[in-house]
Amino acid sequence: MVTFQVLAGLLDYPSERLAGELREMREILEREALVGAEELSALDPLFRELAERDLYELQERYVELFDQSRSLSLYLFEHVYGESRDRGQSMVDLLARYAAIGLELDARELPDFLPAFLEYLSQLPLDRARRELGEAVAVLRVLADRLARRASPYAEVIRAIEHIAEAEPTPADLEELALEELPGGGASGSADDEWEEAPVDFSRDEAAFAGRQRARSLGAARRKKET
Numbered sequence: 001m002v003t004f005q006v007l008a009g010l011l012d013y014p015s016e017r018l019a020g021e022l023r024e025m026r027e028i029l030e031r032e033a034l035v036g037a038e039e040l041s042a043l044d045p046l047f048r049e050l051a052e053r054d055l056y057e058l059q060e061r062y063v064e065l066f067d068q069s070r071s072l073s074l075y076l077f078e079h080v081y082g083e084s085r086d087r088g089q090s091m092v093d094l095l096a097r098y099a100a101i102g103l104e105l106d107a108r109e110l111p112d113f114l115p116a117f118l119e120y121l122s123q124l125p126l127d128r129a130r131r132e133l134g135e136a137v138a139v140l141r142v143l144a145d146r147l148a149r150r151a152s153p154y155a156e157v158i159r160a161i162e163h164i165a166e167a168e169p170t171p172a173d174l175e176e177l178a179l180e181e182l183p184g185g186g187a188s189g190s191a192d193d194e195w196e197e198a199p200v201d202f203s204r205d206e207a208a209f210a211g212r213q214r215a216r217s218l219g220a221a222r223r224k225k226e227t
Helices: 002-011 016-032 037-052 055-067 076-081 086-100 114-121 126-134 137-149 154-165 171-175 188-195 204-226
Strands: none
Touching: 002 016, 002 037, 002 114, 002 154, 016 037, 037 154, 076 086, 076 137, 086 114, 114 126, 126 154, 137 154
């Protein structure tokens, strides 16, 4: 289902190409109707921001939000395993799933990057995609809640993904997450302190380079599937 690719695009690094495809992306979500009407309406503020705000400002905000805090990481296994060695084996297992359907990621991207996982799900039958997405529903719930507490419109993308999963996380699933956010917004055990570096002044070139890396990663995955 193309809906998964649209949601992956919304969660990826903002680019001029993305801005030019927003109307079509919105139409796909409405047409395929995997995302409920309420969830689709809740996505409109993000669509407007991506269409109207300065691209550099959008890129800088994206980096500050997702790349400088482990508690908001879009790498799924970061929340499940943290620095545990089990994370490596889970990466290998996930890559094997990708390879089984002929999907390969660019070497620069990790397989648990949520947009990459959504790209993989887009190639599966819907029932199977929902089952596999259900495996990550606890992470999705926690991530959506954390983004919502920051009044981030990206929270609604995660909620839309969770809606498609049609699964509910158990209390035990939520308790097992490796990163536990404190009321002040940081992660327990100073995990965010270890992750975050001193403030830096992101240049346009650095931001564009990061965006090109992610675009190449997902683009390579799509091209591999098509060949």
